[in-house]
Amino acid sequence: MKPEFLDLIRSRNPLIHNITNLVSAHFSANGLLALGASPIMADSPEEMAELASISNAVVLNLGTPNPNNLNAMIAAGKAANQAGIPVVLDPVAVAASRLRRDAAMRLLKEIDITAIRGNAGEIAYLADTDWQAKGVDAGEGHADLQHVAEQAARKHKCFIVLSGEKDYISDGKRTAVAANGTPLLPKITASGCLLSTVCGAFLAVSPKEKGLDALTEACTVYAVAGEIAAQGLQPTQSGSFMVRFLDALAAVDHTAVAQAANVVWHQAA
């Protein structure tokens, strides 16, 4: 892989508007800054249109859904659609409650979502597959997760980023399987939330027809930064890893990414 978009993030500093949860807000903002983007977090429906006019992407995170932030997400998503900027949805724990299922469905219905970033269980729920019944940790083969990503992409007519030990990035026809990373990443809270907003930053600097490449690069840059940060750490050192990961998001460059990248492309069956 030859990174095309990382340097653009650093030269253009895209402004990423996040409606997110109280767990991930600080870490996500620091991660965007480290990468080279700029964060803004705001959740009043009244200012969504104005913020969309100065932002380069919008990221909607369902971590702590409630009627207030759902209204803000709808307003922000519509404003982003009007402004022609990408919208990323992070359907946190979507299968865990009716509130989350309804919120995700409403967002997918009323907003033109560019990409959904979630873990296997979340994407499987959105793909409407029976995968989840077997459990996220049940040892399914890669083919299954690739299929889940493709199915979700076709059903919701958007890019899917199914992240985990391997990431599956799909538009329903082509799927990249990106296999970088470290077991320390899932040990820090909000590492998925930050990946979602990093996806927003990469979409913000890429042309529409290159979205699948941009998201694949986002996952790879993120996972390679994780590998760099994990060097020399014990598996228990999640605190130290969190700090070094912010350092690595700023230090990782296209040479390191090109060298370490482990990406394989597949055509849908």
Next chain:
Amino acid sequence: MKPEFLDLIRSRNPLIHNITNLVSAHFSANGLLALGASPIMADSPEEMAELASISNAVVLNLGTPNPNNLNAMIAAGKAANQAGIPVVLDPVAVAASRLRRDAAMRLLKEIDITAIRGNAGEIAYLADTDWQAKGVDAGEGHADLQHVAEQAARKHKCFIVLSGEKDYISDGKRTAVAANGTPLLPKITASGCLLSTVCGAFLAVSPKEKGLDALTEACTVYAVAGEIAAQGLQPTQSGSFMVRFLDALAAVDHTAVAQAANVVWHQAA
């Protein structure tokens, strides 16, 4: 002390549902992950029953009380009672305002609380003693704080974890005085909030009749992790300590805890 429950947390990964404040959410989630538990933070009353059905404990934190999160706490607490899972209350600054006093009283009246974790001033208020009038830092002897913990336990018919330089863990009849720790712990914000949710994790994996032992182990594991993290640090290095403390929560094992534990049991007078 022979730790019985730390390994169970790591093998079972209990899901701890927190309704908490915007200061402690990120740190509490990372601390639970480091320890071996899983966090979920959510505050919409509509989803409380569903989340209780997949959670192993609920922790209610009054750090930033308002009508919205109070309703969520009531709903979550009742759902937890119905599901038969433990409920921990953290009455942050309960004596500081009528809003906090009323919120704590309503929660204690409407919900079957398993344990209350607070500092000396907070527990003294709930014990209805005249202790607080003398001030938290006024150099009271241990007998006084032990009495405060016992009185609060008897009054509210639940376990009390009165944490500070020494921790007093009581069911009203027996009280453990746990004397591990480091002066760096109170220098990081939300260290009390995280202890409350760690108490939830220990209750989640222990049988009901072992609750007092589980909470005593929670305090001791927490304080011994603090001692490990503080090694070699200056008293001013609270930033470094915060990071190392997360590392230590993951690294601390039952051998280290058994070796370092300083716990003395007392019968109520």
Next chain:
Amino acid sequence: MKPEFLDLIRSRNPLIHNITNLVSAHFSANGLLALGASPIMADSPEEMAELASISNAVVLNLGTPNPNNLNAMIAAGKAANQAGIPVVLDPVAVAASRLRRDAAMRLLKEIDITAIRGNAGEIAYLADTDWQAKGVDAGEGHADLQHVAEQAARKHKCFIVLSGEKDYISDGKRTAVAANGTPLLPKITASGCLLSTVCGAFLAVSPKEKGLDALTEACTVYAVAGEIAAQGLQPTQSGSFMVRFLDALAAVDHTAVAQAANVVWHQAA
């Protein structure tokens, strides 16, 4: 510069009440604790008067404005005015939306604000100058920013802290230009928010007539702590810097500040 107030913060531990946003809450609380002050974050209008009676300063942060926290800010500001304690306003991104402009104007109208802390763009908007049209990064000379700070101070009849590569602290007649700091500070999110609440801590321990000196010392202590924390770090190490900055806020003393301080005073033209 001979620091007068840093040691007072450490001996008196002033309680600083913050109504702030979900990005900065954890970092601001830890920064206040490191410095030697105590944080409280609360946002229910019902408890504002009681909290003002035990607090030593109030800091209002417009990072994520909404009708709820705006009402809390009005209540907290009025209670602080009645209690005679200082009020700091942080008008985050005030020019970015009508909601923010209206919120700032309402706070400035209904509350007696002691000091406003913002970046060049925010203060320029409040100064009603045409400066912002030229852009924050357009290479304006120091005279311009000094003028912006003076104009805002005169217009709003309060102290202005315009922070950036250099800080301009003004009462409209005299202006201190404080030139310490490190490029790593703006790379960590909420570094401006924390400076605002640090300004609150310095105002909390200084007599009214010494406010300009206290705020200048606040900016200098903060920036010198940044210089200490940045020693030996690469420009990419924002994660490590964040941790070390908390350590440095606790370690920095009046000798280090006196030695490193780079402050020049100007009279308004």
